[in-house]
C-alpha cells in the first residue's frame with residue numbers, strides 16, 4: 001500500500017486506549033454470557049414513534065434528494081429559536097448550521113478556528129473522541145488537567161497558563177459533562193470566559209447534554225459577556241431525543257464563522273438527509289415534554305444510585321448533576337479504575353468504564369452509565385459497592 005498521510009495515521013495515539021474492558025464485555029456478550037453493560041451512553045429506549053412517523057412521512061413525501069447544505073431553513077430557525085429562548089442571546093438561522101451529529105460539529109468547529117499545528121485545549125477527563133477529533137483537523141491537542149476534589153471543573157488559572165505556554169487558539173469544554181456528570185456552575189464558566197477573552201481563545205462549548213440537568217442549571221457560555229463572538233456551541237438531538245443513529249446536530253456561532261463552516265460542509269458532508277431534518281424539526285416542535293420523557297429515566301436512576309451509595313462509605317460519587325453517567329471514586333480499594341473494572345467484569349459480569357479511558361485526571365475512578373433499567377442498575381451498583389468494600393477490607397488486613 002502507498003503511504004497514508006501522517007494526519008490520518010496519527011488520529012489515534014496508538015497503544016492502550018483504556019477501552020479494553022468495553023471490548024472484553026462485548027466479546028463475552030457475543031459468546032452468550034449475561035453481562036450487565038454500564039459502559040456507553042446509548043439510551044435503553046429507541047427514538048419515539050412519533051419522530052419515526054415524521055421521518056417516514058417526509059421520506060415518502062419525496063424529501064429524499066439533496067437537502068440544503070447548511071440545513072433546511074425551518075430547522076435552522078427552530079434551533080435558533082430554541083437557543084435564543086433558553087439563553088437570551090439573539091440568534092437567527094444565519095447563526096446555525098445543521099450537521100450530521102454533534103461529532104461532526106466538533107470536528108467542523110476545530111477546523112474553523114485552528115490552522116494546522118495550532119494548539120487546541122481540552123479538559124481531562126474528556127469524551128473519548130476529543131483528542132482524535134482535534135488531531136484529525138491537524139491541530140495539536142493539549143489537555144487541561146482537573147481534580148476529583150474540584151468535581152473535575154477546569155481552573156481558569158490553568159487554562160490561562162496552558163493558553164500562554166502553547167499560544168493556543170481554542171478551548172473545548174463540555175457541560176453537562178461526559179464522563180463526570182459535572183455541570184459547570186456560573187462562577188466557573190465566568191472565569192473560563194474571562195480566560196478566553198484575555199487570551200484571545202475561541203471557546204467550543206459542547207452542550208449535547210443540555211437537557212439532562214439533575215441539579216443546578218445549564219448555562220451556555222455563549223450568553224456570558226463578550227462571548228457570543230468567540231463561542232461555537234455544539235448541539236445535537238442524539239441525547240435529548242434518543243436519536244443517536246439519526247446523526248443530527250448543529251453548530252451555533254457568529255454569522256461569518258457559520259458562512260465558512262457552510263463552505264467546509266459543501267466540500268465534506270454536503271448536508272444532512274432532508275427526511276432526518278424534517279423529523280428533527282418535528283421533534284423540536286414537541287417542546288420540553290418529549291425531552292423530559294427521554295431524560296426522566298436518567299434523573300430517576302441517578303437518584304437511585306445515590307441511595308445505594310448512601311448505604312456504605314467505600315465508594316463515593318463525584319456530584320453528578322447532569323448527563324447520563326455517574327463517576328465513582330474507588331480509590332479506597334487501592335486499585336486503578338482499569339484493574340477494578342477488569343476484576344468487576346471477571347467476578348460479577350458487570351461492565352463499567354475505567355476513569356483512565358477518559359485521560360489521566362480520573363484515574364482511580366469508574367464511570368457508570370445509567371442505561372439499564374432501574375432494578376438492574378440498583379442491584380449492579382450494590383454488587384459493585386460490596387465488591388469494592390471487600391477489596392478495601394482485604395487491603396486493610398494485608399497492611
Ligand SMILES: Cc1ncc(COP(=O)(O)O)c(C=O)c1O
Nearest residue numbers: 101102103127178208236238249
Ligand atoms: C460529550 C459528547 N459530545 C459529543 C458527542 C457526540 O454526539 P453525537 O451523537 O451528536 O455525534 C457525545 C456522544 O456520546 C458526547 O458524549
